[in-house]
Amino acid sequence: MTKISSFLLLTILALSTPSWAQKAPSKLKGRASTEQISQFYYTFTQLTASYAPLVNPISLTGGVTWDDPSLPITTTFPVVINGVTLDIVGVEGLGATIIGGALSNPNTIYLAAPFEADVIDRGYDSSISLSPISYKIEGPTGSRILKIEWKEVGSYGEYDLTGGILTNYMSFQAWIYEGTNVIEYRYGANTITNSPLFYDGETGPYIGFATETGANLTSNLLSGPVASPTLVLTEQAVIGTPANGTVYRFTPVGGTGSSVAEQHLRQTLTVFPNPASDILQLQLKNQVAEAQVRLYDLSGREVKRVQLTEMQTTLDISDLAAGMYNLRMEGVAGSLKVIKK
Numbered sequence: 001m002t003k004i005s006s007f008l009l010l011t012i013l014a015l016s017t018p019s020w021a022q023k024a025p026s027k028l029k030g031r032a033s034t035e036q037i038s039q040f041y042y043t044f045t046q047l048t049a050s051y052a053p054l055v056n057p058i059s060l061t062g063g064v065t066w067d068d069p070s071l072p073i074t075t076t077f078p079v080v081i082n083g084v085t086l087d088i089v090g091v092e093g094l095g096a097t098i099i100g101g102a103l104s105n106p107n108t109i110y111l112a113a114p115f116e117a118d119v120i121d122r123g124y125d126s127s128i129s130l131s132p133i134s135y136k137i138e139g140p141t142g143s144r145i146l147k148i149e150w151k152e153v154g155s156y157g158e159y160d161l162t163g164g165i166l167t168n169y170m171s172f173q174a175w176i177y178e179g180t181n182v183i184e185y186r187y188g189a190n191t192i193t194n195s196p197l198f199y200d201g202e203t204g205p206y207i208g209f210a211t212e213t214g215a216n217l218t219s220n221l222l223s224g225p226v227a228s229p230t231l232v233l234t235e236q237a238v239i240g241t242p243a244n245g246t247v248y249r250f251t252p253v254g255g256t257g258s259s260v261a262e263q264h265l266r267q268t269l270t271v272f273p274n275p276a277s278d279i280l281q282l283q284l285k286n287q288v289a290e291a292q293v294r295l296y297d298l299s300g301r302e303v304k305r306v307q308l309t310e311m312q313t314t315l316d317i318s319d320l321a322a323g324m325y326n327l328r329m330e331g332v333a334g335s336l337k338v339i340k341k
Contacts, residue, residue, distance in 0.1 A: 041082045041209060041220050042183075042250035044231040049247050051171070051188035054149045057134035060091060065121040065129045067156065068094060076137055077144050078300050078326060078335070080181040081110040082211045082218075083252060085326060085335045087300075091133060095119035096150055096205075098174060104330055108213040113221075114174040114185040115150070115242075116206040117199050122154035122166040130154075131169070139178070141298060142324065146176040157200035168192045170241065178298075183250045187242035195241065204238040207248065222248065265336055269293070269329050275339035278318040284308055292330040295338065298323070 060071040072090040079089045079100065086100035093099065096119050098112040123130035131153040139145050150173070154166035171188035185207060192198050199205065208221035208231065222229035223236035226246070242248070269291075270283040282293060295304035295315070303325065306315050317325075317340050326335040 040231065040233070040253050041211075041218075042231065042252060044222070044229075045249045045251065046228070047247040047249055048245045049186065051173075051186060051245055053151065053171070053188070054134060054136045054147055054173070057136040057147075057149060060133045060135060061121070061129060063129050063132070065124045065126065066095070066131075066133070067120045067124055069133065071133060073135055073146075073148070075146055075300070077141075077146075077178040077298055078296070079146060079176055080252075080335075081112050081176075081183070082209055082220075083181075084108075084110055084211075085328065086110060091148065094156075095153065096172075098148065098176075104328060105213075108211060111210045111212075112174065112176075112183060113206055113208055113210070115170065115172045115187075117202070118156040119150070119153040119170075120156045120159055120166075122152065122169060124154075124159065125164045142179055144178040146178075147173055148176075149173045155198040155200070158194075158197050161197065168194060168198045170198075172242075181252050185242075185248040185250075187244065187246045189244045190241055192241045198241075199237070202237045204240050206235075206237050207242075209250070220250075265329060269327075269336070271327060271336055271338065275341045276317060277341045278316065280315040280317055280338065282306070282308055282313050282315055294328050294330075296326045296328065296335075298325070 060073065061069065070090070070092055072088070075089060078085045080086070081098070081100055084102050084105070087103045089098065089100040091098060094116065096113065096115045096117065100110045102108070121129050121131040132151050133149070135146065135148045137144055137146050151171050152169040154169050158166055158168055168191055170190040170192060173186045175184040175186060177183070195204065204226060206221055208219065211218045219233060219235055220231055221236050222238050223232045224230055224239060226238050226240040226242045229238050268285055270285060272281050284291060290307065290309045293306050293308060293315070294302050297303050303320060304315060304317065306313065320340050322340050325338045325340060327338050328335045
């Protein structure tokens with residue numbers, strides 16, 4: 001096994017191939033000077049709540065020990081990270097990064113990092129997994145929560161320096177909310193007494209979000225002591241380990257119903273009336289000549305498609321069931337909520 005020095009192992013999603021994802025190492029750490037896009041995708045709030053392990057979750061690791069895993073997740077609702085509705089989502093990188101891609105923008109990767117350090121299964125040298133990664137989807141349709149759990153994960157830094165004796169561990173979860181697109185990182189008990197050892201010389205984990213397209217990099221990461229961190233636009237690690245019961249909540253900029261990407265889409269496409277009973281009027285703006293628009297139900301299934309070839313056209317939704325749908329435009333990140341009466 002080769003030690004990976006960067007805090008984040010980025011993945012270039014092979015969206016045009018049958019495989020879920022294809023790994024390619026790339027350093028985010030130390031690349032703040034290359035940042036060309038600076039914007040906040042989220043606002044940050046710190047809370048406290050009792051940490052509860054998931055009950056009867058779906059295992060992603062299947063009882064197999066792991067290091068630098070690549071684990072696709074099957075969701076029952078569209079997952080939104082950094083204002084973009086993802087077509088592919090899973091756990092990637094150094095072990096604790098949620099990573100996704102969108103078919104409409106295959107050259108960009110979207111990352112959510114609840115606890116980015118070089119973590120490892122504490123049973124790595126045996127045949128028994130001691131640090132399972134699992135997930136569960138709870139709640140009624142329209143307000144479901146995707147909960148991903150890392151249970152008592154160890155550190156590769158400790159593994160490397162002690163010959164496999166792992167006494168430090170951390171438990172944590174990421175909650176992704178349907179509809180509001182709020183994301184929470186929730187932290188449980190830990191036995192980390194030697195931070196430099198566990199974090200391989202860093203002050204703590206990297207916590208937050210990142211988007212990368214070529215040389216363009218946007219980071220929304222927490223900085224400062226874990227008891228009172230702030231959200232910054234540059235590459236930062238927090239100081240310390242979040243205490244048991246800590247909750248970091250990230251709310252999309254512009255409110256839970258309007259992400260940065262959605263606001264950008266609204267600048268390109270006008271949809272009216274909304275709600276609508278039979279016909280949606282679609283009007284392109286900003287001198288866009290033509291575009292393909294698709295409508296998805298809340299399970300992510302495509303239900304309508306139209307090629308806009310004039311400055312204004314229509315989409316017949318009369319045969320659809322009443323409810324909420326997501327409208328996406330090819331080549332533009334984000335989605336618009338459409339209500340069928």
